[in-house]
Amino acid sequence: MIDINLIREKPDTIRQMLLARQMDASPVDQVLQLDEQRRALIQQTEVLKAERNQVSKEISKMKDAAARQISIGAMRSVGDRIAALDEELRRVQNQLDDLMAFIPNLPDPRTPLGKDEHDNVVIKTVGEIPRFDFEPKPHWDLGPALGIIDFEQGVKITGTRFYVLSGAGARLQRALIAWMLDLHARQGYTEKYTPFMVKGDTLMAAGQLPKFYDNLYKDHEEDLWMVPTAEVPLTGLHINDILDEASLPRYYTAYTPCFRREKMSAGRDVRGIKRGHQFDKVEMYIFCKPEDSPAAFEKMVADAEQTCAGLGLTYRVLQLCTGDIGFGSSITYDIEVWAPGCGEWLEVSSVSNVTDFQARRANAKYRPADGGRARLMHTLNGSGLGMPRTLIAVLENYQQPDGSVVVPEVLRPWMGGIDVIRP
């Protein structure tokens, strides 16, 4: 949620912002109109409430029964008018809230203008595209041949786009998760284990609802939703909290599976484990003071890069353009690793400064050390990293001519003596 004062004071800025995000700018005018109605109604209703409060107080002291009845009668009709105005106010407020809930965050001035992902900017590439003296295989060939990925079993028990990891494959993914969590701990993040299901309010605070309703899995009888990312429960940790300034910044990291409905098009990314309704991810999350969020963003990008570098993967950093950054983000860098088997760059991380957008929805504030009014925090999130794709990159980059896969050095402590995965 953005600050409605921004729309009041700088409607043109917001219109331009929506256009830069390839969205319709007309909600701005609707918001302005409803906001005006809302304030007019508040003023009317509050004048009446002040009157009722005062007269009711006088009634309690009245001795004269007749005069008392007259005042009671008068206040009864005032009460009716208040009820009618409040009803109208509620209606206007709801309309306003609905509109505001669909207005995205203001992009950072450094976010480049652009229409879609083609306008994203490559900031840097780290490492060389590896050369193989044999034809590197894609993971959908490597995995089944090694007996570590079973697509048929996934389809059998759940359906298309699900798979089963087996033996060293399952273990390798677990090693990746454990190594990443330990790395982030060394980088200063506190590990959290959160519920994988949350209530609707939590999704609202994180900005997933109402906009991404269609993308979420929900229990059919209770208000329980499967998390689409650990960002959601981590944001939820400080809903309605006022934290001490001294306790900021808060760095959190969490592993969760992620569940996304995603209407996936038939022809796209169908092969392998790149895209599915369920995937594992290690997430980084920061709550901080507004003035600290640009530096926190740089840190988080560096921390995500370290994860790729630690695995010895070639990667590049992209800055997303206005047409491609997420709904709540002001600035986003994606990190992509090179997968030689499928011959493409795979997005394994997306790091965003969400500024106060989630904090306003979540009512997540901090108390300045000087004791002043509570202020909204800034929040940042970033993958560190997304699992199936990291697994793909490891398998495809570390494959040998004979189809075996060398386990990266850093993961070996979790592999139970398996240094090379063989059929």
Add this chain to the structure above:
RNA sequence: GGAGGGAUGGCCGAGCGGUCUAAGGCGGCUGUCUUGAAAACAGCUGUGGGGUUACACCCACCGGGGGUUCGAAUCCCUCUCCCUCCGCCA
């Protein structure tokens, strides 16, 4: 799943239709006193909204939502969460 008991300001805790403008205490802040500190004393001490150049002032908030009433922390309905006991369960 069943029965009962709870939810009040940063914390503890009173209030159970009308000086609630929420008692009292603790904590915190400021001041007086003091060389400094402690003690004592005095004052202040939340959130959101409306309004104002800024004040003033006004409205709402006693777990959430709805209702009764001229008037609700207080009465009614409903939901959530916590505690105790029973049942079930990895």
